[in-house]
Amino acid sequence: MSYLSVSTWSLHRLLGPLRWTAWDNAQKKHITKLEQQDNVIDLLDLPTILKEKGFAAFELCHFHFPFTDSLYLQRLKKACTDANMRLYTLLLDYGDLSSTDTQRVDADMELIKEWIDIAAEVGAERVRVVAGDAPADDQDALSRVSQYLHELAVYAGQKGVKIITENFRTLSSTSENCLYIVNQSDEQIRLITDFGNMSGAEKYNELARIIPYSDSIHAKPQYDKDGIPDQDEFRRCLDLLKQAHYDGPIVIIYDGPGDMWEGIERTKKIVEDYL
Template identity: 45%
Template structure:
């Protein structure tokens, strides 16, 4: 059955500092840089706030975790359970499985496994892992990424977490490369189709081709200067998803100007009729 969800990215101006991970080529280590943002809600408060606004699930970006100590992760799990909101996906926003530097690739693989452990501890059903930043035409990179994703999926399965990837970053920027990757990685690896991350004139067909493999869709419209979505464009994507057949999370994405909850509500009003007739 289909349902409404939100990504914490859609509220990034309300959830406090972003803790952004990067690779330091000079030291051969991961670094974290804090980017200040206002804090209107804590992450622990978000499930109840989302439930009150009519959302059934949340996807949480890894840079919104203020800490990953055991006590906090237990609190986060409890906050989702108390609000009857699903913690669908931990969106890991760092990691390059196709990095040219073998040292970085090994370090990133270990980093991803650490976050799989975190996902398991706080009750996330899935973890989104970036497939890689190599060009989509790089066949060796697709093979390397698929093998790494399959390894990670096997690691995660033992912890009751599913590994999924997304048309996010260069390697999966086309439907053809995405489908090739999924074919090689195997059924244990799932997918997210993001409306905003295919760019060719055949964008709608590309969206349609990856929907059968997707556990969620990122409903990311184009916006005008006042934060109002391009309704006709968005409906064309939603109709394609409905035509192909989709039963999963419609994750609303808003990064326009003004109040982020109000921006999400404008998208929600367009999407809700498709939730009611989907699945």
């Protein structure tokens, strides 16, 4: 049975640059300073807030970590455990494994491994690694990236973490390329399918091809200028989950105008019909 999840991207105006966290040496603890806006969220409070709002899991963008030291990671892990909240995926946005610059790729691989270590310590089950910015028809890049992702999957597996990628950015913008990556890894690499990352006449066929190989679904509707979702279009996407007998997390993505919690709730009400 599918269950509710949310990405911290849907709360980025409340978790982003309007707050900062610092180490208070006198009190020997992290202190979060809230500036310029009411209702800004301390990440350590988020698991409890989400549980109270009916979520079972969440995905955490790497740039929303105010600290990555061991003490902070253990505090965040405890916050998730205490709230009975799954930290399903650490979403790593940085890196381009499709680059022909081998020095850049080597550096990116090292950084990704550092984030895998962070994921393992904080209790994240998965790390989302972006395939890259090479053109979708660059078969050489696709082959290289598949090898890099396999290497990362082996490394992550030793830490108790899984590697997934997403139909995000150019190289993995087609179902054909996504499935190539999955098949080359003997399905060690799974997918996030984001409804909003495909468009055009073939959108629904493309989504239908990759949903069966997805561990997570980013349920992103098309919004109007007021942040109101196109229900018919959104339900057409969600119907594909039923057809595929998908039973993982449905992750609400809201990046429209206005109050972010209100935007999340509007989307959540539609998604709840598919749980």
